[in-house]
Amino acid sequence: MFPAVLVSRRGVAMPASPIRKLHPLLVSAQASGAKVFRLNIGQPDIKSPPELLRGYQEFCDEVLPYGPSQGIPEYIAKLIIYYARFGIELEERDIFVTTGGSEAIIFSLMAVADPGDQVIIPEPFYTNYNGFSTMAGVEIKPLTTTLEENFALPALDRLEALISPKTKAIVLCSPGNPTGAVFAREKLEGVAEIAKRHGLYLIADEVYREFVYDGEKHTSILEIPGIEKNAIVVDSISKRYSACGARVGCIVSRNQEFMDAVLRLGQARLCPPTVDQIAAARAVDTPQSYFDDVLSEYDARRHLLYRRLKNMGVGCKLPGGAFYMIARLPVKNADDFAAWLLREHRYQGTTVMIAPAEGFYATPGLGRNEARLAYVLCCEDLEKAMDSFEAALDTYRD
Amino acid sequence: MFPAVLVSRRGVAMPASPIRKLHPLLVSAQASGAKVFRLNIGQPDIKSPPELLRGYQEFCDEVLPYGPSQGIPEYIAKLIIYYARFGIELEERDIFVTTGGSEAIIFSLMAVADPGDQVIIPEPFYTNYNGFSTMAGVEIKPLTTTLEENFALPALDRLEALISPKTKAIVLCSPGNPTGAVFAREKLEGVAEIAKRHGLYLIADEVYREFVYDGEKHTSILEIPGIEKNAIVVDSISKRYSACGARVGCIVSRNQEFMDAVLRLGQARLCPPTVDQIAAARAVDTPQSYFDDVLSEYDARRHLLYRRLKNMGVGCKLPGGAFYMIARLPVKNADDFAAWLLREHRYQGTTVMIAPAEGFYATPGLGRNEARLAYVLCCEDLEKAMDSFEAALDTYRD
Numbered sequence: 001m002f003p004a005v006l007v008s009r010r011g012v013a014m015p016a017s018p019i020r021k022l023h024p025l026l027v028s029a030q031a032s033g034a035k036v037f038r039l040n041i042g043q044p045d046i047k048s049p050p051e052l053l054r055g056y057q058e059f060c061d062e063v064l065p066y067g068p069s070q071g072i073p074e075y076i077a078k079l080i081i082y083y084a085r086f087g088i089e090l091e092e093r094d095i096f097v098t099t100g101g102s103e104a105i106i107f108s109l110m111a112v113a114d115p116g117d118q119v120i121i122p123e124p125f126y127t128n129y130n131g132f133s134t135m136a137g138v139e140i141k142p143l144t145t146t147l148e149e150n151f152a153l154p155a156l157d158r159l160e161a162l163i164s165p166k167t168k169a170i171v172l173c174s175p176g177n178p179t180g181a182v183f184a185r186e187k188l189e190g191v192a193e194i195a196k197r198h199g200l201y202l203i204a205d206e207v208y209r210e211f212v213y214d215g216e217k218h219t220s221i222l223e224i225p226g227i228e229k230n231a232i233v234v235d236s237i238s239k240r241y242s243a244c245g246a247r248v249g250c251i252v253s254r255n256q257e258f259m260d261a262v263l264r265l266g267q268a269r270l271c272p273p274t275v276d277q278i279a280a281a282r283a284v285d286t287p288q289s290y291f292d293d294v295l296s297e298y299d300a301r302r303h304l305l306y307r308r309l310k311n312m313g314v315g316c317k318l319p320g321g322a323f324y325m326i327a328r329l330p331v332k333n334a335d336d337f338a339a340w341l342l343r344e345h346r347y348q349g350t351t352v353m354i355a356p357a358e359g360f361y362a363t364p365g366l367g368r369n370e371a372r373l374a375y376v377l378c379c380e381d382l383e384k385a386m387d388s389f390e391a392a393l394d395t396y397r398d
Numbered sequence: 399m400f401p402a403v404l405v406s407r408r409g410v411a412m413p414a415s416p417i418r419k420l421h422p423l424l425v426s427a428q429a430s431g432a433k434v435f436r437l438n439i440g441q442p443d444i445k446s447p448p449e450l451l452r453g454y455q456e457f458c459d460e461v462l463p464y465g466p467s468q469g470i471p472e473y474i475a476k477l478i479i480y481y482a483r484f485g486i487e488l489e490e491r492d493i494f495v496t497t498g499g500s501e502a503i504i505f506s507l508m509a510v511a512d513p514g515d516q517v518i519i520p521e522p523f524y525t526n527y528n529g530f531s532t533m534a535g536v537e538i539k540p541l542t543t544t545l546e547e548n549f550a551l552p553a554l555d556r557l558e559a560l561i562s563p564k565t566k567a568i569v570l571c572s573p574g575n576p577t578g579a580v581f582a583r584e585k586l587e588g589v590a591e592i593a594k595r596h597g598l599y600l601i602a603d604e605v606y607r608e609f610v611y612d613g614e615k616h617t618s619i620l621e622i623p624g625i626e627k628n629a630i631v632v633d634s635i636s637k638r639y640s641a642c643g644a645r646v647g648c649i650v651s652r653n654q655e656f657m658d659a660v661l662r663l664g665q666a667r668l669c670p671p672t673v674d675q676i677a678a679a680r681a682v683d684t685p686q687s688y689f690d691d692v693l694s695e696y697d698a699r700r701h702l703l704y705r706r707l708k709n710m711g712v713g714c715k716l717p718g719g720a721f722y723m724i725a726r727l728p729v730k731n732a733d734d735f736a737a738w739l740l741r742e743h744r745y746q747g748t749t750v751m752i753a754p755a756e757g758f759y760a761t762p763g764l765g766r767n768e769a770r771l772a773y774v775l776c777c778e779d780l781e782k783a784m785d786s787f788e789a790a791l792d793t794y795r796d
Contacts, residue, residue, distance in 0.1 A: 002594050002595060002597065003595075003596065003597030004597055004627075005597050005598070005599055005627045005628050005653065005656075006597070007509055007510070007655050007656055007658075007659045008508065008509055008510055008511050008512045008515070008566070008659070009512050010508055010509075010512050010513075011508065011509035011510070011656070011659030011660075011662075011663070012659065014659060014662035014663055014666070015662065016662050016665065017467075017662075017665035017666065020467060020665050021665075023466075041464070043463050043464050044461070045461065046461070047460045047461055048460065048461055048462045052462070053457070053458075053459075053460075053462070056454045056455070056457045056673050057454070057455055057456075057457060057458070058455075059451070059454045059455060060451075060455070061451075062445045062446065062451075063442070063443065063444070063445055063446055063640055064446045064450070064451070064640070064641040064642065064643040064644055065441050065642055065643050066439070066441050066636075066642040066643055067643055068421070069415075069418060099497050099645065099667075099671075100667065100668065102666065102667035102668055103667065106667070110406065110408055110409065110533060111405055111406055111408075111409035112405070112406055112409070113406050114406045114407050114408050115408075115513050115535060117406070128665075128666045128667075128668070130666075131662070131663070131665065131666025131667075132666055134666075135508060135663065135666065137513060137535065168406070196400050197400060197401075198401065199400065199401030199402055199403050199404070200403065201403055229402075229403045230403050238464075242461055242462070243462040244462065244463055244464040244668070244669075245462040245463050245464055245465055245669065245671065245672030245673065246462055246671060246672070246673070247497065247645075247668075247669070247670065247671040247672075255403065257405050258403075258405055258409070260405075261405045261406070261409030261410065261412060262409075264409075264412035264413065264414050264415075264529070265409070265412055265529070265533065267414065267415035267418050267419075267526075267529065268412070268415065268500065268526045268528075268529025268530055268532075268533065269497075269498065269500035269501065269504070269526075269529075270498065270500055270526070270642070270645075271642075271643065271645070272645065273497075273643065273644060273645040273671045273674050274643025274644070274645075275454050275643065275644070275673065275674065276671050276673065276674065
């Protein structure tokens with residue numbers, strides 16, 4: 001007998017994505033002929049702007065070479081123009097292009113924290129922060145927010161109480177995934193002041209910047225003066241241009257020591273994908289009308305989903321941004337319910353796929369009867385999905 | 399005064415890529431009007447196959463969505479066909495598509511080793527293994543190979559002597575970057591036997607599989623029977639199809655426990671780029687004549703570079719694979735010489751960029767007077783580059 005070849009402790013500890021782990025049940029349901037309305041993943045059905053698609057179609061170089069580790073110059077130049085539209089003035093060295101927002105978060109965590117260090121994140125949070133933290137060996141200290149308060153940031157003394165000598169950063173996501181919460185400017189300024197006072201990084205995941213409803217304005221932490229050394233923005237084109245498969249994101253920071261560490265992390269992996277960056281550069285020319293249309297479409301869906309869930313007696317609030325809603329379900333365990341939906345529930349040949357919310361919390365036990373619903377289907381399909389969902393709740397017994 | 403916001407120890411420890419750190423001097427040299435022959439980076443000038451390029455040009459979906467974390471099914475199906483051509487029979491679950499070979503190495507290291515663990519790698523090795531190891535917190539124990547022996551694997555008792563309780567894997571790259579060495583099948587079998595006996599993973603970076611000269615046959619570790627639990631292959635399309643900017647690689651292993659950990663690592667980053675995978679799937683149809691032409695072109699360059707360097711009295715051996723050569727230079731410090739080439743040397747308006755080799759070694763002091771030369775220019779340019787290089791060696795005094 002030969003000794004066993006073991007997976008690392010880190011490999012064992014890596015969480016299965018609660019958004020993706022139901023995938024085999026989806027495949028079975030579809031194979032059985034069911035129409036599955038997918039509300040589990042933030043994959044919009046919205047068309048990508050033609051500007052972006054032409055970037056691929058018109059690629060006519062004879063060789064597809066490596067680009068610079070920090071991103072191709074033409075895309076960085078376009079990103080400077082993009083941020084300037086929000087009143088954010090950047091230089092080339094403030095931007096590092098990444099392979100999706102995912103890599104932006106991993107690199108940021110690795111550059112600000114060592115194994116055993118802590119970061120504070122309001123929960124529920126984007127579940128893959130768990131995976132990134134496991135990769136980086138970093139511990140998440142959750143700051144709990146609640147459905148009752150529509151997931152607003154709580155009083156900031158609660159945030160400050162979580163800070164320890166091991167704390168290296170506060171991570172925020174606004175508009176929030178999975179909550180849809182948009183943090184008020186004064187709250188962000190309060191968090192920024194705390195970060196500054198304690199010498200912490202403030203990492204803001206702002207990939208849903210364009211998705212803010214009711215005429216409200218999104219606040220970027222890059223707009224807050226005096227935190228140039230603290231502020232790190234994580235960004236991505238995935239949602240902005242409905243281009244999740246392009247895998248183009250970026251890190252923005254005016255802290256040059258941090259950006260230098262990011263450059264060295266990025267040099268190891270050589271470069272982000274070249275043609276996708278060319279397409280992303282083209283997409284910056286997408287006219288405002290595209291975003292106006294998309295926002296009004298999502299706004300209609302948001303109201304539809306909220307109204308239907310309320311009528312079913314499901315606990316939820318109207319979110320101010322992004323395209324997610326946390327729903328508190330009349331079930332004991334949303335994990336079991338989500339699996340049951342795919343395995344057993346059929347209503348006029350349809351069922352619904354949802355993301356159980358427990359994986360979006362770090363505090364054990366929280367979110368067990370909650371799910372994240374992404375309103376990424378057109379209103380007609382969303383109505384049908386809600387018909388099926390309502391029938392499911394009527395039928396389900398746990 | 400506010401407390402300083404510090405970069406992590408890991409961020410500080412990340413090495414600057416010795417292949418890329420001279421980039422600012424390149425920019426200055428080019429700005430001054432010099433023609434710089436770039437032998438520093440494995441960026442082939444070879445045309446990408448039209449099959450691959452059409453994958454981008456013919457993309458006509460209206461939405462660019464996330465793909466599955468393990469890669470799009472059509473590309474995985476094509477990879478099964480690709481490996482079958484080498485007599486390697488795979489199932490879908492044995493393949494995980496990554497964002498370039500870089501991600502394949504990072505995920506593999508993370509899944510097999512924890513911070514503080516060790517991996518054994520023959521040196522000189524692909525310098526970015528240093529960066530990946532720093533990210534993963536893993537220590538590299540080098541097994542030194544020498545120019546005198548054309549970087550062949552040494553007697554395997556020297557390998558076995560490096561194994562400690564912390565050792566988790568042996569990492570090989572054949573054909574080798576930066577050496578061009580192709581490891582003999584019997585040596586690979588010997589290494590496999592050691593890995594098996596000690597319960598270690600054997601990770602083989604086989605991205606240069608197609609680049610083996612003199613009619614020799616490449617041996618994949620996937621062909622060696624009895625090491626299904628140990629064997630992990632890291633692969634990439636970058637060199638195969640001259641498509642470094644596509645960022646499409648893969649991990650191949652029949653160890654399902656390991657592959658499950660890789661899947662969970664991959665779920666966190668969602669998916670590799672979608673259109674690039676479509677292009678990579680098309681590229682698998684590239685006819686054999688493309689590879690024959692490319693190999694004969696590289697073979698001519700290989701002989702040219704070897705002949706010119708030998709005539710200059712530079713220490714080197716004719717490599718059996720890949721498109722790199724380690725050159726022992728008549729200088730004290732190849733780092734200084736490489737910088738001087740860009741800063742000061744001009745011969746008929748030209749200069750040469752090389753990669754100092756010290757960063758390819760883990761043993762301190764080794765490789766200080768060596769450089770890696772990539773023969774990625776056409777013969778005409780390579781002759782001119784060597785004229786400039788010869789003039790440089792005549793002039794340089796350290």
